[in-house]
Amino acid sequence: MTPLKTGSKTDSKTAVKPAQNGAHKAAIRQENEEQILAAAEKVFADYGFKGATTALIAEVANVPKANVHYYFSTKEALYRRIMEDVCDHWLEAAMTFDNSADPAIILRGYIEAKMDLSRARPYGSRLWAHEIIRGAKFSSDYISTTVKNWLDSRVVVIRGWITEGKMDHIEPYSLMYMIFATTQHYADFGAQIEIFNNDQPLSETQFAEAKENVVRIILKGVGLNG
Amino acid sequence: MTPLKTGSKTDSKTAVKPAQNGAHKAAIRQENEEQILAAAEKVFADYGFKGATTALIAEVANVPKANVHYYFSTKEALYRRIMEDVCDHWLEAAMTFDNSADPAIILRGYIEAKMDLSRARPYGSRLWAHEIIRGAKFSSDYISTTVKNWLDSRVVVIRGWITEGKMDHIEPYSLMYMIFATTQHYADFGAQIEIFNNDQPLSETQFAEAKENVVRIILKGVGLNG
DNA sequence: ATTTATCTTGACCGTTTGGTCAGGTTAAAA
DNA sequence: TTTTAACCTGACCAAACGGTCAAGATAAAT
Known part of the structure; x- marks a missing residue:
C-alpha cells in the first residue's frame, strides 16, 4: 500500500535528488492518483464519458468518492487526463512508422506495434472508440492537428512508394483505415472475439497468429512481399 | 403529422385488407413508434445504454417524455427492441454470404453488403459497437448462438476453399474479423474519417472508391483474384 | 348521442448523479 | 513539542435520472 516509505530512509543524508523529504506524502499521492487513473480508464472504457459515474470509479479504485474529487477536480478533468495518456501511447506506436528502408518492413512494424498496443492497453483503445463514436467532442482538435498531420505525412510516404512502383496503386487512406480498424478491433471487440473463441480469451499463441x-493479408493485399 | 388519414377514405367500401377501421389511430401509433425508435437508435448510438437518457430520446423524437413510456414501457425494453432491429439488418447482410459459385464473388458481395450497411445505418453499427465494447451484456446469447453458428459455418466454407487450393492458407477467423472491423470502421469511426477528409463527409464517389x-486489398491479400 | 378505448401530457416521486464541505487524521517542518 | 500543510471522508446538496399517474383529449364503436 505505502511503498517507497522505508526505502528512502536508507539513503545518505545528502539530498540525492529524489526527495527523501516529502517522500511518504509524495508516494501516497502517486499511489492514489495511479489507482484512480487506472480505475477511471476502465470505467470510461466501459461506459463512455456520459455513462461513467464517479461513484463507480471510486469503488473500482477502492477509495471514497470524495477522494476522487480531491485528486481530480471534476469528472471531465479526469477524463481529459486519461485521454492525454492514451494519446501519448498512440504517438509511441505512430513513431514506429518511420522512414527507414523497406516499405514492407515499415508497414509490418507499424501493424505489429498497433496490435501489441491493442493487446497491452485494450481500455485505452475502447475509450478512444467511445470518444469517436460519440463524435469526437473532446478530441477533435487533437485529431484535426496532431493525428491528421501525422496521417497526411504517412500518406505522402506511401504515395512515394506507389510512384516508385514498390507497391500497388492503392489509396493510402483506405489502407491506413484498414490498419486502424483491424488492429483496434482486437481491443474494441475483444468481448465478441472471446465469445467466438468458445468463451476463452485469445491465448498468446492465438494472438501471435492473428x-x-x-x-x-494486408502486405500481400497492397502488393508488398516482406 | 397525421398521414394516411384521408387516403383510406377514397378506398372502396369492401374491406381491401389494410383496415380502414382503426386506420387513423393505427397510423398515429405507427408514426409515433417510428419516431421514437429512430430517435432512440440515434441517442443510444451516441451514448450507449447507460449514457443515454429517456428525456433526450423524447426531445429528439419530438414527443413528451411520458409518451415515450406510453409506447415503450422501460428504457431497457426500448433498447432491446432496437437491438433486434439492428440484428435483423445484420442477418440480411449475412445472407449475401451464400454458397454460390466463385469465392471471390461471394467475398466481394459480402464485403460490399457490409460496407453498404455501414453507410446506410451507421447508428445501428455504432450501437452494436457500444454493446460489444461494454462486454455484450445484453447480446451475449445472440452472439454465442445465432452469430457464432453463422460465423462457424462460413469458416467451414472458407476452409473448404483453402483445401481446394482456391485461396491462400489463411486462418478464416482472422479474415472475417478483418472484414468486420474494416467495414464497420466506416460507420463507427465516421467522425474521425470526416475530420481526416477535411471536415467533409465522404462523398458517394469517395465511399465507392473506399x-x-x-x-x-482483402481479395488480393488472401490470394483471390476476382 | 353516448359509450368505450386509445392517445396525450404536466406534474410528480424516489433514486442517482456530479460536486461540496466541514471537521478530522497524519506526517513533514519548525 | 508545536505548528503547519497535506490528506481523508461521512454527510450533504441541487440537478438530473427512470418511471408513474391522474386527468384530459381524441376518435372509434354502439
Missing part, C-alpha cells in the same frame, strides 16, 4: 495473419 | 479498395 497478428501474423493481419500483417500477411 | 469500398472498392477494401475489396481489392
